[in-house]
Amino acid sequence: MALKYIEEYRDGVLARGLVKKIHSVSKKDLRLMEVCGTHTTAIFRHGIRSVLPQGITLLSGPGCPVCVTAQKDIDAFVEFARVKNVIVTTFGDLIKVPGSSSTLGKEKASGADVRIVYSVFDAINIARENKDKEVVFCGVGFETTIPTIAAGILMGIEGKVDNFSVYSANKLTPPALAALMETDGVEIDGFILPGHVSVITGTDAYRDTFEKYDIPSVISGFEPIDILQAILLLIQQNEAEKPALENAYPRAVSDAGNGKAKQIMNQVFEVCNASWRGIGEIPLSGMELKKEYQKFDAAIRFGMDMPDVPEPKGCACGEILMGLKSPYKCPLYKKKCTPMNPVGPCMVSSEGSCAAFYRYS
Numbered sequence: 001m002a003l004k005y006i007e008e009y010r011d012g013v014l015a016r017g018l019v020k021k022i023h024s025v026s027k028k029d030l031r032l033m034e035v036c037g038t039h040t041t042a043i044f045r046h047g048i049r050s051v052l053p054q055g056i057t058l059l060s061g062p063g064c065p066v067c068v069t070a071q072k073d074i075d076a077f078v079e080f081a082r083v084k085n086v087i088v089t090t091f092g093d094l095i096k097v098p099g100s101s102s103t104l105g106k107e108k109a110s111g112a113d114v115r116i117v118y119s120v121f122d123a124i125n126i127a128r129e130n131k132d133k134e135v136v137f138c139g140v141g142f143e144t145t146i147p148t149i150a151a152g153i154l155m156g157i158e159g160k161v162d163n164f165s166v167y168s169a170n171k172l173t174p175p176a177l178a179a180l181m182e183t184d185g186v187e188i189d190g191f192i193l194p195g196h197v198s199v200i201t202g203t204d205a206y207r208d209t210f211e212k213y214d215i216p217s218v219i220s221g222f223e224p225i226d227i228l229q230a231i232l233l234l235i236q237q238n239e240a241e242k243p244a245l246e247n248a249y250p251r252a253v254s255d256a257g258n259g260k261a262k263q264i265m266n267q268v269f270e271v272c273n274a275s276w277r278g279i280g281e282i283p284l285s286g287m288e289l290k291k292e293y294q295k296f297d298a299a300i301r302f303g304m305d306m307p308d309v310p311e312p313k314g315c316a317c318g319e320i321l322m323g324l325k326s327p328y329k330c331p332l333y334k335k336k337c338t339p340m341n342p343v344g345p346c347m348v349s350s351e352g353s354c355a356a357f358y359r360y361s
């Protein structure tokens with residue numbers, strides 16, 4: 001559905017028409033996963049769950065970067081904050097995520113120099129202004145964020161900013177989808193694929209996963225009309241038993257994606273195995289600095305190698321991220337775990353499933 005203005009993607013008449021169509025074509029019970037945390041929040045904010053047929057269940061997936069960051073990586077961020085003369089720079093959501101023994105927020109309250117930034121470029125500027133200190137940037141993101149981190153490193157080289165480094169806990173989306181499909185007990189009838197990640201990767205990035213698992217997959221934008229349309233397409237594919245990889249966000253996503261962003265990302269980073277909270281290690285799902293850029297690798301610069309540790313007792317973030325549980329099924333939800341006192345990252349991040357359920361449902 002090609003519309004001209006953003007308001008049209010929020011149009012009530014169009015939305016009601018799509019909801020009516022969804023009800024008329026929906027016969028089977030289906031479990032559809034919105035992979036991206038921004039979709040989870042948008043779905044709640046627009047009340048989309050409440051207008052769907054009863055048989056359509058929406059599951060939140062592993063697309064919130066803070067939520068999938070492994071406990072050992074959170075512990076590493078906390079350890080950096082404890083090193084003398086280090087300034088830790090981080091996106092705001094990470095500051096409250098509990099590590100094994102502390103949070104970045106608690107370390108800051110105890111005197112550590114932890115600063116919230118809006119991009120890696122802020123971190124570079126902080127490094128420029130604090131030549132007598134080391135600045136570590138907590139790299140947590142998907143394909144949307146990684147090219148900017150790569151650009152930051154190139155900028156650091158150009159500006160001879162040597163007191164700056166990145167701890168890369170960055171991750172790639174398609175390998176996580178494949179890992180979900182390989183996990184026992186995971187039942188998914190279709191993926192609502194992330195719009196902003198797809199702007200970078202392009203539709204082609206999902207082709208291998210789609211072809212291997214024959215799973216209905218639709219790239220969606222974030223307005224209510226976008227999301228309803230993606231849901232309709234997934235239901236139609238399932239009802240017709242004709243799985244397809246469709247791009248319902250063509251105003252932003254092309255087949256090939258953003259070539260320049262991918263080129264910068266692949267110039268600085270290379271694919272590696274990565275630990276995902278609750279899921280464990282997924283082969284070739286992370287991005288680490290290439291050898292020629294390793295002097296900007298904070299883990300190497302500081303010899304930081306934190307051990308794997310279990311997630312907080314009772315926290316079901318891992319199962320929620322795999323669509324195996326809803327936050328309601330976590331015994332700690334709204335009891336021991338609230339946005340003021342989060343136990344796991346899914347309650348911290350603005351894109352986290354538990355936080356979205358808490359705020360909107």
Ligand code: SF4
Pocket residue numbers: 314315316317320327330331332333334337338342343344345346347348354
């Ligand atoms: S409610 Fe809290 S403890 Fe339970 S899964 Fe969510 S973040 Fe973890």
